[in-house]
Amino acid sequence: xxxxxxxxxxxxxxxxxxxxxxxxxxxxxxxxxxxxxxxxxxxxxxxxxxxxxxxxxxxxxxxxxxxxxxxxxxxxxxxxxxxxxxxxxxxxxxxxxxxxxxxxxxxxxxxxxxxxxxxxxxxxxxxxxxxxxxxxxxxxxxxxxxxxxxxxxxxxxxxxxxxxxxxxxxxxxxxxxxxxxxxxxxxxxxxxxxxxxxxxxxxxxxxxxxxxxxxxxxx
Numbered sequence: 474x475x476x477x478x479x480x481x482x483x484x485x486x487x488x489x490x491x492x493x494x495x496x497x498x499x500x501x502x503x504x505x506x507x508x509x510x511x512x513x514x515x516x517x518x519x520x521x522x523x524x525x526x527x528x529x530x531x532x533x534x535x536x537x538x539x540x541x542x543x544x545x546x547x548x549x550x551x552x553x554x555x556x557x558x559x560x561x562x563x564x565x566x567x568x569x570x571x572x573x574x575x576x577x578x579x580x581x582x583x584x585x586x587x588x589x590x591x592x593x594x595x596x597x598x599x600x601x602x603x604x605x606x607x608x609x610x611x612x613x614x615x616x617x618x619x620x621x622x623x624x625x626x627x628x629x630x631x632x633x634x635x636x637x638x639x640x641x642x643x644x645x646x647x648x649x650x651x652x653x654x655x656x657x658x659x660x661x662x663x664x665x666x667x668x669x670x671x672x673x674x675x676x677x678x679x680x681x682x683x684x685x686x687x688x689x690x691x692x
Contacts, residue, residue, distance in 0.1 A: 506658045513665040520672035527679045541682060544618055548675045551611040555668040558604065559661060562590060581658040591652045601648050605634045611671070618678055631670055 528545060531537040566580060580586060591601045612632035619625050637650040652660055 506656075506662055509662050510658075510665060513662065513669050517665065517669045517672055520669065520676055524672065524675055524679065527676075527683065531679075531682070536682075538682075540618060541679065544615065544675055544678050547611055547614045548671050551607060552668045552671050554607045555664055555671075558600070559664050559668075562586060562657060562661060562664075582656050584654045584656055586657050587652055587655055587660050591648055597646075597648055601652075604648075608632050608634045615671075615674055619674070624677070628674060631667075 524545070528537065528541065531541060590598065591604075592598055597605075609632075612629060615632075616625055616628055619628060634647045636644050637647045638644050639650065651663065
């Protein structure tokens with residue numbers, strides 16, 4: 474009996490050590506991604522708060538025009554679509570407090586779920602095709618409100634989903650370059666970054682509107 478108890482204790486100790494080693498390896502190799510996710514979520518949350526506050530002020534002062542309503546609408550449609558993709562890819566990975574479940578760490582560092590979501594063998598999946606459409610639709614609409622070249626280039630460059638050119642000059646299909654064989658946690662960071670970017674575009678637009686309404690010119 475004592476021998477059995479000793480074996481059982483060793484088994485528990487070994488399991489705990491393996492769990493600690495797994496957690497330590499995850500933090501060492503992919504911990505920066507979790508930090509980036511927290512930072513991007515933090516900025517996105519407050520950007521949304523600032524946008525709602527600014528729109529509320531414009532509404533209260535009767536300065537809420539159709540352009541503002543349109544930009545807010547297309548931004549919400551696009552960011553909601555991004556959230557839907559994030560939710561699908563993140564399903565089952567977090568607990569009720571949005572902490573990564575230890576048993577799911579392997580899923581976060583694997584690219585299998587990403588490949589299955591965005592690709593059908595060597596071709597793009599329906600998810601990718603819809604993603605392209607939503608990104609192109611949003612890009613075409615939001616660029617109508619940014620006429621200065623510096624803003625237009627930044628937005629169109631960030632939203633393109635066609636051909637990507639790597640540092641060697643090779644042209645690669647966007648989804649193959651960004652998502653193919655990419656760990657899930659890195660893809661989540663990228664998607665959350667796209668959402669934050671869209672919120673920044675709307676905030677920049679609202680800033681321009683506010684400055685024009687207050688007769689303050691911005692460069």
